[in-house]
Amino acid sequence: MKDVAREAGVGIKTVSRVVNGEGYVGEATAARVRAAVERLAYRRDVSAGSLRRADRRTLSIGLLLGDVSNPFDAQVHRGVEDAAGAAGFAVLSASLDEDPERERELVPTMGSYQVDGLIVMPAGPDPTALQREMDAGMPVVLVDRGVEGLETDSVVVDNQSGARLATEHLISYGHRHIAFMGDRQFLPTARMRLEGYREACWAARAATHIIPDLSNEYLAETATRAMLQASPAPTAIFAAQNLVTIGVVRALRSLGLEHEIAVVGFDDISLGDLVSPAITVIAQDPHLIGKMAAERLLARIGGDTGPVEQIIVPTSFLVRGSGEIPPA
Amino acid sequence: MKDVAREAGVGIKTVSRVVNGEGYVGEATAARVRAAVERLAYRRDVSAGSLRRADRRTLSIGLLLGDVSNPFDAQVHRGVEDAAGAAGFAVLSASLDEDPERERELVPTMGSYQVDGLIVMPAGPDPTALQREMDAGMPVVLVDRGVEGLETDSVVVDNQSGARLATEHLISYGHRHIAFMGDRQFLPTARMRLEGYREACWAARAATHIIPDLSNEYLAETATRAMLQASPAPTAIFAAQNLVTIGVVRALRSLGLEHEIAVVGFDDISLGDLVSPAITVIAQDPHLIGKMAAERLLARIGGDTGPVEQIIVPTSFLVRGSGEIPPA
DNA sequence: ACACTTTATGACAACGATGTCAGACGGTCT
DNA sequence: AGACCGTCTGACATCGTTGTCATAAAGTGT
Secondary structure: OHHHHHHHOOOHHHHHHHHOOOOOOOHHHHHHHHHHHHHHOOOOOHHHHHHHOOOOOOOEEEEEEOOOOOHHHHHHHHHHHHHHHHOOOEEEEEEOOOOHHHHHHHHHHHHHOOOOEEEEOOOOOOOHHHHHHHHOOOOEEEEOOOOOOOOOOEEEEOHHHHHHHHHHHHHHOOOOEEEEEOOOOOOHHHHHHHHHHHHHHHHOOOEEEEEOOOOOHHHHHHHHHHHOOOOOOOOEEEEOOHHHHHHHHHHHHHHOOOOOOEEEEEOOOOOOOOOOOEOEEEEOOHHHHHHHHHHHHHHHHOOOOOOOOEEEEOOEEEOOEHHHOOOO | OHHHHHHHOOOHHHHHHHHOOOOOOOHHHHHHHHHHHHHHOOOOOHHHHHHHOOOOOOOEEEEEEOOOOOHHHHHHHHHHHHHHHHOOOEEEEEEOOOOHHHHHHHHHHHHHOOOOEEEEOOOOOOOHHHHHHHHOOOOEEEEOOOOOOOOOEEEEEOHHHHHHHHHHHHHHOOOOEEEEEOOOOOOHHHHHHHHHHHHHHHHOOOEEEEEOOOOOHHHHHHHHHHHOOOOOOOOEEEEOOHHHHHHHHHHHHHHOOOOOOEEEEEOOOOOOOOOOOOOEEEEOOHHHHHHHHHHHHHHHHOOOOOOOOEEEEOOEEEOOOHHHOOOO
């Protein structure tokens, strides 16, 4: 900027004014400055600017997801990016892999990059890292799940009633022995979905059969195969997470049981409508979740001091075939 | 930092030395500083530090992808993140949507955030924005495709020979009328895949049937349906991109032709092994592509001034059924 | 002609950190 | 004792930018 000022024969503050469009600069001077900027291929340094500016804004937000390559998380990511990008904010992202250790580590790291706010899909139940950041004045919005003891905005879906709906759907087709296969129980979403399943089973006086802690596709497949050896084997399965659903479908296929045993999944899966039978699911709208979280965060960054909000994004029920198989 | 210095009763430079582990600090002093850091919940400001430091490093890299929510791109993203994270670098990412306009805009934006290097899946054929960045000393690594006229490292797959292999595979099963359905032809990868298809057809003296510029699933589905009305209709399809493959499969399914017409896809698709018939594909390893790109970039950031490298990541051929259907 | 406002401009300090340098202290060698 | 070295420490300038303020010129109202 000093160089540009010299090149244009003006003071550095005048260059600053032109670059930031502050006005109070003569048209002729401004033109000379713009020409110099062009000639020297000058580009403003956002971080140096934020250093001196009163609000310390860096026009960037941090995004901590479970795994950027999980289709659900990737859609959330895109939603955040769309909303943030429209407001001129850049997105710094990282994957936590549901590891509380990484959360403890990466939350302060994001802080040290001076992001203006943080969107987090929390990996653990421990609020201290995030609380510390919030105490330092950092706006935080949680997505997908909350953290007990942390008073801040969140964007979630109603996992419990979605799971209840899915289970009731199976019950309405005559099933009374429905297995629940879900993700790790320290995840609040997994617990809520289990709760919804339990509610529906109780109401129908159906037995419960719970297989938790399936953290990936492979474990889900193995567990499904093992479970179906038992007798009496369940006649239907509620698969409470996207990767679990894939594992279940894969196991049923390998046993040739995909047209005998009913399946309803939570979260849509790519090509779920093309396999045979097509997979009935409770679908979320992850792009919308990300977009709303980013909008909430941007409002907080902009100074919104209203009460803490919990935004619940609706789910939709996609009936496709696998969930409408009656018991044998 | 000034506050920490006052709290600990030392000079700010001493605090800096402790925080950065520079040594030459007495143990007692260091302990007092660490205690003060803890008490005041102090965190170093990375960007302010980089301002004065000679190398201007911000320990962050920029990543410009087609679309962070495309499964292929998301895997690349994760590969980059893994390699960058291990070296202590943060990743600033954005989606270009194959729009050269956005590329012109976001490349300098990344520059103004002072990233130490840039990994780009280029959206357009125009090298100027990237060239300008490189002239300013920014290391750049291209992924998935190159840019003509830009002398820089790149990590790609051999699209041409992959496509040739796929086509030859169909020919070996007796097909002589194979349709090529591909993405927009301004994308180098799309052109290379078409070239590979052409080579194989020529060698076998088979007719070509080319349907380009299918930029999404829906267009691919519609085009497939239209094409199959023609007579004589092709007996096999080479679907040259992941979303195109999905569209093709969807169209065949809706016409009930999925067991009549052979399909080989380029890029693996999720659940491609579960649909019936399972989809034969040329699979890439996007995680590896991202990882290698990041490693190359980190080497350049670290001062590697060796000659420009083009890294070619091998593809693999997954034979699953859809590509082994003989012509009627 | 006078006071007052508006527009245009640059000098300078400051943001939070690090590089440079100089100085103080204690120990070792001649 | 004096020269010399290694360790430990802080004052100060500096990185690129913006906030504050002073100043000057031109315009406006009386």
